[in-house]
Amino acid sequence: KWQRYPECISPSKRKPRLGPALSTRYMPEDWFKSNRSNYRESESSRNSAERLRRDTIRMIQDKDQMTRRTQDTTSKNIGERLNDISFWRSELNHEIDNMVTEISALTDVKRRLERALAETEGPLISEAVHVILFIIILRSNRAAQHELERDLSDKVTAQRIDDRCHHLRNTSDGISYYRGIDRMDPSLPDSWSKFTDDNILHSQSERAASHKLRDEIEILLNATSNEMWDQFNSVNVSFTNRIAEMADTKNNLQTHLAKTLQEIFQTEMLIEALKKAIRDKENPLKVAQTRLEERSRRPNVELCRDNPHHRLVTEVREIEDTIHKLRERLMEAENTLQTLVKTKVALEHDLSIKANSLFLDQEKCMGTRKSFPSTPRLVGYT
Template identity: 50%
Template sequence: MEFLGTTQVASYCGMKKSCLFPDPAPTSTTKDTYQSYYLPGYRHLSSWRPSLLHKVISIPPSSDEPFNPAGRPPTVLPTLRSALHSRYSTRDWHHANMVQLKGSEASRYWAGRLNTDSVRLMQDKDQLTYEMQEDSRRNLGERISNIDFWRSELVYELECLLRETQALETAKKRLECAVDEMQGPLKTALECLYYREKRKGIDLVHDDVEKNLIKEADVFKDCQEILAKLAQRINRQLGINRDAQHALEQDLSDKNSAHFIDEKCFNLRNTSDSINFYHGVEKVDGTVSVPVTWAKFSEDNIRCSQHARANSVKLREDTEVGLESTSEEMWNQFVSTNLAFNNRIAEVADAKNKLQAQLAKVLQEIFQTEDMIMLLERSIMAKEYPLKVAQTRLETRTKRPNIELCRDAPQYQLVTEVYTIDDTLQTLKKRLQEARDTLQMLLANKSKLEHDISVKANSFFIDKKCMDMRKTFPSTPRLIGYT
């Protein structure tokens, strides 16, 4: 039963709200002005806000007409009736207190759980952050160790390559020196061929000396060509070595830069001064390799350098063999040519000596032949008088008169004497002519011998001059490039 003057809680009073406080007006929070930064890989945690907003009981608008139930006279002044309509009942008051206490207990319970979970979450995240930072630091340390390993390998290979390149350049200089040293002997051989063209007559012969000189010139030219080709191969190999050296130096420089950067990152701490926010840097991926390709790049550079070094060593061995073989071949040919020269000089000297001895004999024979011619002439002149006597006797006896012209013994004897003396004169004159012809032949032989001796002397002088030119020949160390 309701009493007059009490608060009405009928249906017209409207729906009651669950809380005594009105809904707060929406206001801007920190979330509107600051966007939280979340690390990648972590869940987005919404900011917790307690839902303790309450609603106010809606009171319907009051009517201007006073309430008059069943025509009863009003017990409250009309001016206060409107205020009575807006009041709550005691049950509403207790219910509101109970709801407030339960809401407060629930809020406190959830706040306690939230605080406990927050502490545990912060501890977990702190531990996770620490472990991830330590993992990153450990990975950086391992990366630095890997860089140190490959850097040491690159340094060792670069030092080996530099030593090999220097040795190859030394071999190239030796080749150049050897080629220069061959110019002198080659020029000497060509000059010897030129001087031997001044031989005369029969001595202008294609003998063993000339054959060996031509062969010697060809050997020198062939050796120069072989060494020049080796020098060209060394030039190409030096270019390859320089390319490998550049690759190693570039790789080593990159490794040093990466080592400096990673070591700097390794030494960074939470208390370092150089740390800062770089928003969005985790989204930027400027990497160009992975650990496998990164290691393979240095490995390929080292393998390329090793291959270049192996080729360089093989080329140096070929150079050494080429220098020794060409030096030995040139020395053998030089000795053969000198031996041919000595033999030829001995032959020319022996021929000259024989010609001189023969000339002496010819001169002696000429002297004897001239004496014989003189004796024959005297003998012929001596036979003229006996012939004149015999012919005079015969002519005188032809003047005998008549019967006295008798073919007697004196006549026979005189006729025989005339014939005999005449035959003797003819024989002596014939022998005189033969002697004179022999003298002319001896004189011609003398002239020819003298000419041959002069030719042999000229050839002997030329060969001796060539041998004097060939007294100096590069030693074996100089022929193999050592100065």
Template identity: 45%
Template sequence: MEFLGTTQLASYCGRKNSCLFPALIPVSTTKDTYCLPVYQERSCWRPVLPNRVVLTPPSSDKQFNPTERLPAVLPALRATAYSRYSTRDWHHANMVQIKESEDFRHHAGTLNADSTRLMQDKNRLTFRMQEDSRRKLGERISHIHFWRSELISELECLLKETQALETAKKRLECAAAEIQAPLTTAIECLYLREKRQGMDLVHDDVEENLLKEVDFFKDCQEMLTKLAQTIDEQLGTNRDAQHALEQDLSDKSSTRFIDEKCFNLKNTSDCIDFYHGAEKVDGTVSVPATWAKFSEDNIKCSQRARAISVKLREEAEAALESAAEDMRNLFSSTNVAFVNRIAEVADAKNKLQAQLAKILQEIFLTENTITLLERSIKAKEYPLKVAQTRLERRTRRPNIELCRDAPQFQLVTEVCTIDDTLQTLKQRLQEACDSLQILVLNKSNLEHEISVKANSFFIDKRCMDMRKLFPSTPRLAGYA
């Protein structure tokens, strides 16, 4: 007999053949299963007992045929007609029957004891396996909860960083839009100053500062736009990382819900059922190492995206502050140059106006001088006429009376002196007329220069009026 509890090799595994339980002939499944069992035929007409004691028929001269039917006799005459067994055989058969019954009872008791122990062992094994499965499910749920909390924490940080990066992008876009106004103003100032006339079309400090402003504003606008585009690309990377985290978090939430349902299942639950072959279906796509690495990679990817986002935000903040400060300084420098230039133009215009007043006064005096010279020349004509008339009359003296006397010398001297005086006065009159023309031309030039300076002054003042509205430093930094 095998050791109790070893179900595979127990002695009760096979069916024993006995006289009480003859072997059944296998019944075909294609035939009726409700037919009575047919017993196998043995070589002897008595069944073999467990102790291998075989009963033999009584001796007689006639050979016994097991298949021969006994003669039909009445029950009253059966004992006298034919005696089948002896008393000894009868007692021996009873003893064998009792012994066989005891053996079967012993085997049945052993079977019951082994079955009880087997059931207890299997119950303990099943309970232990079920508890181990429940414990492992609990551990798995704790692992899922850990990674889920990590994913939630990382997702919250990523969302905050993404929101901050979007704010930085909006600030860059607002700052680039705010630069457009001073850039347009600077370009308009350059175009307006091209309307200056003559010598006032000078490449002065104002023009240099305006050109610097235009170049700097364009460079700042381009730099801020490129940085905003880079941030926009990084926002796409952040959204990809966010999608991966959300997908992983959703999968882990579903998995936690399923595993918690499995963890809470009991033998008395209503939703349990047989699913034959479920243990043979292996639909897994990962192992614990790759499962944990997948979430870890998602978290690391999100952390890298956050690190790049922080760096971009710092660059954007530094660029905005630097651009705002440089633009404000350059704007102030250009305004100072404008003020200085306006003061210079105003001073030159005032000097020209003062000089024009002097020229006008000198023109008035020159005109008076010319008038006096003309009068003086006109006045010298009569004495000349008198002197020349006297000389002409004295030429009519007769004969010896044509004497070169003192009056003659005096009249000749007087005529020559008056002629010299007239020539001198006419030359001076011509010089005065020439000077008057020069003064008038100078007056015209001064008036033109004054108009040019007035035009330049008006243009620079208009530029200054346009430059009064410059964005504040917070607006240049992207704050609304």
């Protein structure tokens, strides 16, 4: 038997062949079995390919229909969006016209009031600011107009873009791939309409306040004369108190600055001490590690974990832990120093501001408050 099928003989027991093999490696049953296996594998592959082909064709058809439906829906949505933009453009244009009219009317009142205050703008400019509220409202009106015009400009741009998108087709020129554009996260639709609605409501509110103020200007002109005399005396007292407060604050800042400078010096000394402490640990660590390295050359059984070995390991770890903690403390000290330096800069900056404020209040402001116009001139009579 073994002579008939030499391939079954253990390789170590085979004799070297001096001629061609006298028998085959496989039996006929193996040949038929191999054929049947190839048939089954071929059939399985064909079935899998056929299923994949059917599923893929069906998927292509489904996705093609879904793509067309989605594109049609998107085109419809863009068209609706264009109608929304047209509506808000109309509302913005209407509100801008109203605001321009109101600004013009308020500007005329402002010129009248400026003529009444022409003689008082020198010594009384600080008192007049809180009285002439219409100047603030005029600025608010212009700011509201600016927001409306900017919103309108954005709407014009958006309408032009959406109109171009609305006319895009699969055969249009200029279409291309833009990878990742679908992951962009614009604002929500509700916030879009609410933004313009809020702008219009804000503008209407500003116009209402402006109109109301214009009606009160005539009364305000007569009441301002008496109020300004009271304000003149009150502001003088306020200036005196403020100057005293400013001087006291300036002195406190100088004290804090001196203490901060001293702390900076001490912190710098601490940093140097920490750096020296870290350097002082380098040689002891080198000695301990060198001892460990030298003792690692002990021969045979002499290389054991004896008490000196354990003590050296403990010593290395203790020194390394000490260095680690010293470095942490060094980092903390350096961060503290940075904070102190920032505080120093802030204090110095604040001191310069306080000094400038004292100069303005004492020399400039109080210097211009040495005269006060008469009542007829306060109400605008020449």
